[in-house]
Amino acid sequence: MTDNVTIQAALDALAAGRATARLEDGRASIVLDVTGLGEAARAELEADVRRAASGVDGVSEVRVLLTSERRTRRLIAVASGKGGVGKSTIAANLAIALKQGGRKVGLVDADIYGPSQPRLLGVEGVRPKAREKTLLPVETPYGVPLLSMGGLVAEGQAIAWRGPMAGGALGQLVDGDWGACDTLVLDLPPGTGDVQLTMIQKHKPAGAVIVSTPQDLALIDATRAIDLFRKAGIPIIGLIENMSGYACPHCGEVSDPFGKGGAEAAAAALEIPFLGRVPLEMAIRAASDAGTPPAAGNGPEAQVFADLAGKVGDWLRTL
Ligand SMILES: Nc1ncnc2c1ncn2[C@@H]1O[C@H](COP(=O)(O)OP(=O)(O)O)[C@@H](O)[C@H]1O
Ligand SMILES: [Mg+2]
Known part of the structure; x- marks a missing residue:
């Protein structure tokens, strides 16, 4: 669906590889992987992602689910x-x-x-x-x-x-x-x-x-x-x-x-x-x-x- 593509592209520009979006009846559901980020960086990224998603045509509501893994690097x-x-x-x-x-x-x-x-x-x-x-x-x-x-x-x-x-x-x-x-x-x-x-x-x-x-x-x-x-x-x-x-x-x-x-x-x-x-x-x-x-x-x-x-x-x- 074009809307999904538009919203995903907007998020990729901002948080490549971290955000996955789905748009249904004007509601954007976004899963945001914040693994490895500190408190402040998480909050800022979430706010940026919200703002970008709200700016996409046809989006009336944005939901963001934060996920994080323990990862050994x-x-x-x-x-x-x-x-x-x-x-x-x-x-x-x-x-x-x-x-x-x-x-x-x-x-x-x-x-x-x-x-x-x-x-x-x-x-x-x-x-x-x-x-x-x-x-x-x-x-x-x-x-x-x-x-x-x-x-x-x-x-x-x-x-x-x-x-x-x-x-x-x-x-x-x-x-x-x-x-x-x-x-x-x-x-x-x-x-x-x-x-x-x-x-x-x-x-x-x-x-x-x-x-x-x-x-x-x-x-x-x-x-x-x-x-x-x-x-x-x-x-x-x-x-x-x-x-x-x-x-x-x-x-x-x-x-x-x-x-x-x-x-x-x-x-x-x-x-x-x-x-x-x-x-x-x-x-x-x-x-x-x-x-x-x-x-x-x-x-x-x-x-x-x-x-x-x-x-x-x-x-x-x-x-
Ligand atoms: N196997 C190789 N064959 C040809 N030139 C090489 C080879 N390995 C390195 N060089 C060249 O030698 C120079 C020094 O390599 P570089 O990787 O910068 O060394 P270092 O990081 O140890 O100082 C560079 O110009 C590089 O392109
Ligand atoms: Mg060197």
């Missing part, structure tokens, strides 16, 4: 000992691949030094809106909503973050209105300092994925990252080796500029699972720069990320 931290190893690239594509595997996934970009998720997910320059004090994640073309530290500061603004400050800002992102999301992938700042420790202690991720390149130095840094999580009592889901082997775009020959097998051996020595390798490929860098993550495409890289997400998903099911 798990945080998966993606971390690395140093920058430039592809942590953000892995976090974005892992989130998309987990979503394709049937989870409801959101992405939190906690990298205060260089928030890169808005660019990776093709929503650069889109700032999150807020309802009262609750941030509303930015919808991305890949079905993975995003909140980024980048959205909290003006573009190009340099800030000297202290650990507790960064931990507080992260709280705003983690406590955003994530709706039905059951899993949040957290792109942590690189390194193993005070900022990272505060973030981890405060938000207790369910587990951590460590990203490293095959280079020795990167692996030493990865070991420090692993220690940091161990100290905080956070389980390590496993190690991903990124930029593993280079496939020449001209002849297809695979070479290993940073050596081979180092990460897998290191994982064995550290007694953590090895989740797999992501090759160093022009296509990955190009797609990432263009805001079209390879996991959302249909190239061979998509399968690489699907396999990684499969392992992370298996791990999540053991909790």
Whole structure:
């Protein structure tokens, strides 16, 4: 019925995925899911929904039924000992691949030094809106909503973050209105300092994925990252080796500029699972720069990320 469609569209614009409307004899019955929202945010959303429904032609009465579920939302931290190893690239594509595997996934970009998720997910320059004090994640073309530290500061603004400050800002992102999301992938700042420790202690991720390149130095840094999580009592889901082997775009020959097998051996020595390798490929860098993550495409890289997400998903099911 056209009226149902009109009223539903009005509510979707306002409370996507939370409100379901039915119109009968001028009476609109709306079921509003307020899971995860605080008192004030609930009241405000309900008022907004009422107002929008009353404004639809032919509506004479509005009834709103609030529902709420207890939901466990798990945080998966993606971390690395140093920058430039592809942590953000892995976090974005892992989130998309987990979503394709049937989870409801959101992405939190906690990298205060260089928030890169808005660019990776093709929503650069889109700032999150807020309802009262609750941030509303930015919808991305890949079905993975995003909140980024980048959205909290003006573009190009340099800030000297202290650990507790960064931990507080992260709280705003983690406590955003994530709706039905059951899993949040957290792109942590690189390194193993005070900022990272505060973030981890405060938000207790369910587990951590460590990203490293095959280079020795990167692996030493990865070991420090692993220690940091161990100290905080956070389980390590496993190690991903990124930029593993280079496939020449001209002849297809695979070479290993940073050596081979180092990460897998290191994982064995550290007694953590090895989740797999992501090759160093022009296509990955190009797609990432263009805001079209390879996991959302249909190239061979998509399968690489699907396999990684499969392992992370298996791990999540053991909790
Ligand atoms: N497997 C890969 N193949 C090719 N380029 C990659 C790969 N992983 C990451 N990159 C590129 O390397 C650069 C750094 O990656 P990024 O994810 O930003 O690292 P980090 O978050 O660890 O600093 C980016 O330009 C990215 O596109
Ligand atoms: Mg990064």
